[in-house]
């Protein structure tokens with residue numbers, strides 16, 4: 001079985017387990033589970049040395065119950081039809097959990113991006129967009145990509161530029177893709193959104209004293225020992241916010257290997273070391289682990305796999321020592337591993353919920369693009385004036401004068417970034433409690449993943465029921 005096929009089976013098994021606990025009609029459930037559109041294309045590109053190479057690319061649209069569809073674009077050697085369908089389905093459930101009004105999608109090209117120059121990657125990206133647009137698989141009201149493994153703001157800017165060239169005069173064209181650089185129509189706070197969302201979600205669940213007591217750990221983030229696998233967009237920012245919140249980074253893994261230090265690793269220094277040496281290994285004061293996977297088995301409170309799918313398996317799950325596994329990556333735990341972790345009393349925070357911060361802020365970016373105005377632009381000064389007048393009234397009543405610094409701090413109007421982070425925090429906190437309630441209702445008979453899936457299925461089922469069937 002290919003990695004992609006195994007992953008699709010993993011997502012579908014998780015769906016089936018949850019679906020069996022819902023009252024919905026089996027036909028409706030089958031309709032929700034099925035991928036609606038699957039696009040495959042192959043196209044030639046010219047390498048810098050003049051050779052021609054054929055690319056294989058996909059886009060899966062799992063659900064059209066809400067439009068547009070939304071999901072990242074992955075550049076990796078594992079990309080195949082099944083991997084895209086698995087990731088697209090996860091996007092549907094993820095969007096439903098955080099009330100982001102999109103159907104799920106995912107796209108990808110089967111390449112090892114490091115083997116291509118920036119110019120080659122640009123040609124590949126632009127041709128892929130051309131193929132998607134030609135087949136109606138892209139557009140602000142149809143299907144809106146974002147980054148995933150192997151892509152980032154640079155690729156998103158190329159995508160936006162290609163789309164706008166192909167659709168001259170389309171007023172909402174910039175809403176065709178999200179996580180663009182801010183100067184190309186992006187939104188402040190998107191780059192770090194997934195990692196920040198992971199932090200907000202974990203902080204919220206670690207705040208529930210009763211659940212932490214059951215795990216045998218103290219509530220809160222302060223002093224928690226954390227291990228992160230993958231220092232890309234999601235892993236780096238997750239690690240950053242955990243450190244900012246008072247956690248101790250006791251282990252880090254990257255593709256070249258893993259390091260550990262029970263006293264705590266300095267994230268920024270490790271990143272600088274990696275930039276200089278092209279490796280996190282041999283970081284001063286830290287121990288190199290024999291294999292990069294060994295990081296998953298380190299003594300810690302919170303383990304954050306933030307690299308790729310299928311990292312915690314039946315083989316290593318019995319040796320995981322964390323109390324909480326946080327699925328910052330998509331699908332890092334196989335169903336067999338999930339069962340083992342569950343039996344061992346380890347709390348697994350499912351991907352569909354915990355890494356939803358990225359799509360949440362992508363939604364804000366799309367709304368900004370359709371609104372053609374930066375969030376905060378209209379009200380920031382107005383708020384500052386209103387707070388200033390309020391403070392002057394307080395000064396009048398109390399006779400106390402605020403210092404200029406206090407005045408500045410207290411009258412601060414919300415910037416775009418403030419509003420984005422506030423919306424993200426509200427979303428991650430708000431989405432956790434319905435999942436936890438479902439989990440508690442099942443009285444120990446199920447886990448958070450199944451509970452989250454039930455919540456997602458209920459929402460998608462309601463949409464389909466209300467929409468009816470055409471014709």
Ligand code: NAD
Nearest residue numbers: 149150194230231232233234253254255307329330355358
């Ligand atoms: P990325 O390419 O920026 O980072 C992935 C990192 O993992 C890279 O630094 C890579 O070198 C490292 N890595 C690869 N194999 C590894 C291994 N075996 N051990 C340790 N490290 C390894 O990708 P990303 O955007 O951070 O995505 C990571 C995961 O998060 C993926 O599963 C993705 O689907 C998921 N995700 C991403 C976003 C987002 O907004 N970027 C949102 C939700 C979910």
